[in-house]
Amino acid sequence: MSSRQYSATGPAPPATERDWSAKQYAKFLDERTRPARELAARVPLTSPKRVIDLGCGPGNSTAVLVERYPDADISGVDSSADMLAKAKKTLPKLSFGLANLETYTPDDGPVDVFFSNAVFQWLPGQSRIQILTRLVEGLSPGGVLAFQVPNNLSEPSHVAMRDTAAAPNTPWTEKLAHLKKGRDEFPQPTELHDALSPLCSDIDIWETKYFHTMESHEAIVEWVKGTGLRPFLNALSDTEQEGFVREYLARLKEKYPTQRNGTVLLPYPRLFVVATKA
Known part of the structure; x- marks a missing residue:
């Protein structure tokens, strides 16, 4: 689920801090996999020969593809060595490789x-x-580019x-x-369509x-630690991270009400695209 990108204007974190944590990501694996299942179900092809999972993460989305297309040649690429190690352990019969999607062919x-x-x-x-257009150009005629992205930058969490x-x-x-602008x-969608x-x-x-449904506001913090919060925390020392998370948590508690049963609802919009090459 990862690809290298931090900030076009600021310094990137040290190399040792850039990798993703498969363990952190997996804390909400069912919720993160559900969009992959729903996206795969909308791919119109019934028997593709070659399928590549771009940003395969720990292999959860790749497993969805294996279930949908058991006879296809399925592989995955990701920019995170930790994610790939988990994917290879989960799906040892498949091929996984390290790649940066900015240049991947x-x-x-x-x-x-x-x-x-x-x-x-x-x-x-x-x-x-x-x-995206380069990827479509690399498809076979009638091939499909299917992707989803979080559409939540204006949500209170972000x-x-x-x-x-x-x-x-x-x-x-x-x-x-x-990082103040994110x-x-x-x-x-209009830009993508054009x-x-x-x-x-x-x-x-x-x-x-x-x-x-989250168990608490602290659970929301754990969720975003695996994704959107990473660039912020990567730039800070351990002590600074503690202070940042403490203030961030206080803001979450102001924005998300606690339900009657003590849980917290986290709205999470996602944008889906399935494009079929002419």
């Missing part, structure tokens, strides 16, 4: 399905459209990250100055908003 010719579960949002904003980073007179004010918004329609015979775009 598959070997051995065209592909029938490019599949991606929550990765393209991490790519640099100015190159997303270019990368607004609170940026507000916490921008809080004045904190130990992290200077270190997180480049990552770039993902292209709108970019892909010259290459495609059909484009299916939709949005789904999930309402995940």
Whole structure:
């Protein structure tokens, strides 16, 4: 589920801090896998020969593809060595490789399905459209690019990250100055349609908003530690991280009411695209 991207304007974290944590990501694996199942169900092909899972993470989305297409040649790529190690352990019969999607081109010719579960949002904003069109161009005629991305930058969970980073007179004010605006918004459906329609015979775009039941506000923190909160925490020392998380948690408690049974509902919108090459 990962691809390398932190900030176009600020310094990247040290190499030792860049990798994703498969263990942290897996804390909410069912919730993270559900969109992959729903995306795979909308891929119109019934018997593709070659399927590649882009940003395969720990292999949860790849396993969905294996279930849907048991006779296909299925492989996965990711930029995280930790994620790939987990994927290889989970699906030892499949091929997994290290790759950066900004430059990735598959070997051995065209592909029938490019599949991606929550990765393209991490790519640099100015190159997303270019990368997506390049992938469609690499498909076999009638092949499919199917992907989903979180569409939650305006949700309180992510607004609170940026507000916490921008809080004045904190130990992290200077270190997180480049993250106050967060990552770039993902292209709108109209932009995606205009970019892909010259290459495609059909484009299916939709949005789904999930309402995940969380045990507590602390559980929301654990969720985003595996994804959106990583660039903020990676730039801080352990002590600074504790202070940042404490203030971030306080903001979450202001934004998300506790349900009568003590749980917290986390709204989580996701954007889905299934594009079929002409």
